Amino acid sequence: MLKVPEHQVAGHDDERGTRELTFYHSFSSNTRIPHHIRRFFPVFHGTQLLKASDGSGLRPHLVLQDITSDHLNPSILDIKIGSRTWYLEASNDYIQNCFHRDKTTTTVSLGFRICGLQIYNESGFWKPGRKLVRNFTADDVRSVLRKFVSSNVGPEPDCCFARSVYGGCDGILERLLELKTWFEDQTMYHFRSCSVLLLFDKESFLRGKTPFAEVKLIDFAHVEDGNGVIDHNFLGGLCSFIKFVSQVLADSKGSTMEDKI
Amino acid sequence: MLKVPEHQVAGHDDERGTRELTFYHSFSSNTRIPHHIRRFFPVFHGTQLLKASDGSGLRPHLVLQDITSDHLNPSILDIKIGSRTWYLEASNDYIQNCFHRDKTTTTVSLGFRICGLQIYNESGFWKPGRKLVRNFTADDVRSVLRKFVSSNVGPEPDCCFARSVYGGCDGILERLLELKTWFEDQTMYHFRSCSVLLLFDKESFLRGKTPFAEVKLIDFAHVEDGNGVIDHNFLGGLCSFIKFVSQVLADSKGSTMEDKI
Incomplete structure (x- = not known):
């Protein structure tokens, strides 16, 4: 707790x-x-x-609430949303630090960056080091999104859980679209430097437990007052991330969990 | 031409x-x-x-095509969309120049900035100077969006054209939402430093000519290859601008053109 x-x-x-x-x-x-x-x-x-x-x-x-406590071996992606992690009122040093990090990760180019992950598979958790994660390219991000919903984490992930985890009316994509709709309207908070946490527990899924996949927002130390303006920084990044997830889902139509069991 | x-x-x-x-x-x-x-x-x-x-x-x-040639006395807003006008491959000097301009205008805070305007009224065109426009705040932007659809440009714009110009199925808001839907999907181009041009001709409107209001994209010198990623910078800014227009429209329900004629 x-x-x-x-x-x-x-x-x-x-x-x-x-x-x-x-x-x-x-x-x-x-x-x-x-x-x-x-x-x-x-x-x-x-x-x-x-x-x-x-x-x-x-x-x-x-x-x-400890989000992961209900799950045995949760696979987790921590995605910091937004193409900008600094804020206008910050000191120049703080801005330059964030600005450099934003330019040298996928934050500026994709509107989000993966800042942590653990993916469970037969041989245990795959948890790449910070430096590796920091150097992720757009293609690495696509690969991680495939591995997250695969039974293997090798060079050719099978995406056998893609339809169940990303798709469907209880899937992650639907949750992200719900969030998007709210962000198109709400002008109360700007969620600077916040993360979307994706959680998927293969064990819960195979045992028919719900929810086996979850979407949560975390890290609110840099939330600012929205002052009547939508959080276009978060919204833009979220839309970009949604497109990445949609593409993995579209590419994996055909390969399903059922093929593997 | x-x-x-x-x-x-x-x-x-x-x-x-x-x-x-x-x-x-x-x-x-x-x-x-x-x-x-x-x-x-x-x-x-x-x-x-x-x-x-x-x-x-x-x-x-x-x-x-000369967008304005069909119109007698068009009111025009030129809105540069996006919270970032620089691009990753640019020189450091170029980036720092744009970055400074972005921070000191509404580009970073609102995700767009008005970079030019002319508004027609009884006494001719109101066309504020570059310096004044560059210093616009969020409230100034709201005020300009009201004046754009008013018969007066004084401190209390009447917004009497708001419903006709911004609202309805041929209105500017509907056009902007069409654009938004495309930007949620297209990954071909990134429209760095492009503008949305809003055009409204009171004369055309009063004579029942269509279209009396138009939305155009202009300035494509900095368009980049999308490389399979959506233009989250443009999309985020566009959504923010849409919210501003929606708010003016919502605030002006009640006051209509018909009240004035």
């Missing part, structure tokens, strides 16, 4: 945690969030005093 | 004109452009040798 230290409100990571808490307080009391949109966010259970990660005494920590 | 020197292919503006010509050649022979999308682009009549603007002899010029 408790995610420590990423969600520690105070401590060496003071400001970040405080900003994330501010967002959760605003969001959880915001009556203009539709119910079907609230489901995309981790459930917020308030704060709790816990020992700080640096051992310096009790500090308030965010208590959030 | 001939726009000189903006569309001069060679001359002091060599590179820019050549790149624009390359786009028109590619676009006009591209069979994957739907008919209803082609209508958003100026008709391309090829090139013609004309005297260069610097008097240095005959040069090829782009021959394009």
Whole structure:
């Protein structure tokens, strides 16, 4: 239930945690969030005093739903959405740092970047290192999106779960389109530097458990006030990501899970 | 029919004109452009040798449809779409120049910026200077969008043409949504630094001429190959602009042209 230290409100990571808490307080009391949109966010259970990660005494920590706890061996993609991760009010150094990272990853070119992943297969988890992930190209992204829904992670992923996981009315694509519709309209928040988390548990799928695939939003330390403007940065990146997922789905029509079982 | 020197292919503006010509050649022979999308682009009549603007002899010029020629006193908004006007392959100086301009106009914050306008009213055209336009805030943009469809351009624009110009099945909003749908799908071109031109002719409207309002895309000197990725930069900005137009339309329900005549 408790995610420590990423969600520690105070401590060496003071400001970040405080900003994330501010967002959760605003969001959880915001009556203009539709119910079907609230489901995309981790459930917020308030704060709790816990020992700080640096051992310096009790500090308030965010208590959030652990999205992965219901799953045995979840495959996870963490996709930071948007072609820009900096914000106008930031210091010049901060902007230049983000700007450099954005240009040298797929953030600028694709409008999103994969910033973490683990994919489960017969031999355990495939979890490439940070440096490898940071150097992903558009083709690497396509390959990861195929491996995420395959029974193998070799050079020719079979995409046998693509239709079940990405497609259908409960699939990831449909969830992403729901999010998109909300982002076309909402002008309350700008989700700077937030991630879309895709989760797929082959075990849950094979046992017929639902949901076996989920879409969540995470990382709200840099959420800004929308000031009556839509979050065109998030929306553009989300549309680009949706197109990538659609393409994998379209390419894998024909190969289905049923072929493999 | 001939726009000189903006569309001069060679001359002091060599590179820019050549790149624009390359786009028109590619676009006009591209069979994957739907008919209803082609209508958003100026008709391309090829090139013609004309005297260069610097008097240095005959040069090829782009021959394009003059969008405004059918109209007596057109009100025009030129909106550069996208939260980024630079491209990854450009020189560092070029990127820093664009980046600075993008941050100090509404390009980054709104995903678009007004880069030129003329609005016709009783006393002639209102055409603010470049510097004033460059310093437009979000509120200034809202105000211009109201004045564009008003019979007055004072501090309280009456928005009496809003429903006719922005609304309805032939209105500007519907056209913009058509464009949006195409941009959600097309991965052929990235329309870097392009503008959406809104044109409204009160005279044509009052005489019942159609179209009295038009949406066109212009300025293709920086169009890039899409490489299988949607133009999330243009799409995000377009969605933001659509929201601004929708808000003006929603706010002006009640006040109609009919009230004024």
